[in-house]
Amino acid sequence: MTALPLSREAFEARLRQIGAERYHDRHPFHHRLHGGDCTPDEVRAWVVNRYYYQSRIPMKDAAFMSRVEDPALRRAWRSRIEDHDGADGREGGIARWLKLAEAVGLDPAYVASARGVMPATRFAVDAYVRFVREKTLLEAVASSLTELFAPRIHAERIEGLLRHYAFADDISMSYFRKRLDEAPKDVAFGLAWVLDHADTAEKQDAAAAALEFKTDVLWAQLDALWHGYVAPARIPPGAWRPGEGLRAQAA
Template sequence: MTALSIGPDVRLNDAAELEAALRHIGATRYHNLHPFHKLLHGGKLNKGQVQAWALNRYYYQSTIPLKDAVVISRFRDRATRMEWRHRIEDHDGDVGSEGGIERWLKLTEGLGLDSAYVESTEGILPATRFAVEAYVHFCRDRSPLEAIASSLTELFAPNLHEERISGMLQHYDFVNPDIMSYFKRRLAQAPRDAN
């Protein structure tokens, strides 16, 4: 078997070693370790700062189905497209079922933001727009394998969601379980996506 490479000095022999290496990267470098997330989950932000986070994050959340449509478009193989399609439905929803975008809007509404304003994206930071659009371009322009691999952050997301749910409910009197439904649903969806 040919060894897998995840960097100039790292060669792995099998899928289990690759997964272990990825999980190590997640444990040491995932964005839940960023000082901002420590402040958010620890109750150290004011309501305006939490609103600004939710507003800017909406642009990312609402773009995930576009990114996943780009990923799907990269594959001639029907089985791969079908396997990936649920990710679009998870975020866009389907006839009669709520998706992640609607649940994110429930969060922003619960935080006191007007949904029309949030959906307009006029209030997001230019850096947010740049980063999110760069992610879509990456999935379009890099190899199909890299496009799919860009979603491997789902390996680490459940721990982040658990941390976020408990921390925000504990520390902010303006947060309630109903507006945290996006994160609760992702506790089941993220592991399926990672698999």
């Protein structure tokens, strides 16, 4: 006997439950960051490593679009790349992330080189890009739905960083403020698309597993960061070390 699919509402609730249980706002590193307990070097390590994730998002979206035959779906997706890379003189999310890098005392060119990124960060992020390149379109779109849970973390982050850290100001927080505008539009489209297309129990299971996979990608990045940089720091060979990659004024 084949299982019946959940109703649209029940399936959306199932997806939201995955976020409630596994999204990285539950990770202790985020509590530490937002609560003002991170040292400057822990913040820098986060900025260096999270840059790698940001830098791969447009490549992930291009990999997705390279597999989409429907011009309307490609058109709806295209703004994600523009939001990260910039367009028509508007700066994108990657440039805004580099302003945060500068604000925390890092040389933006060093951060953009991705030289100090931990291997564990690369493995997790690259797994995400490849997932989107290789899995079904449904699984690829479903894996983007962690954006459902992002506005909460961005709002907490802006508030927490502004309250606790001298580097936080309108310029360095511009990445997060902008994502508060962009993410809801993207995720409303993605969620509707997944609810429309996951029309069997099997497809619903695959979409839910894809969203779980993506929560693993995010969680693993913070695990690596904690292990590498929170005392007793155990920085893996080749990764950024405190004192490296500082901008001239901060060195």
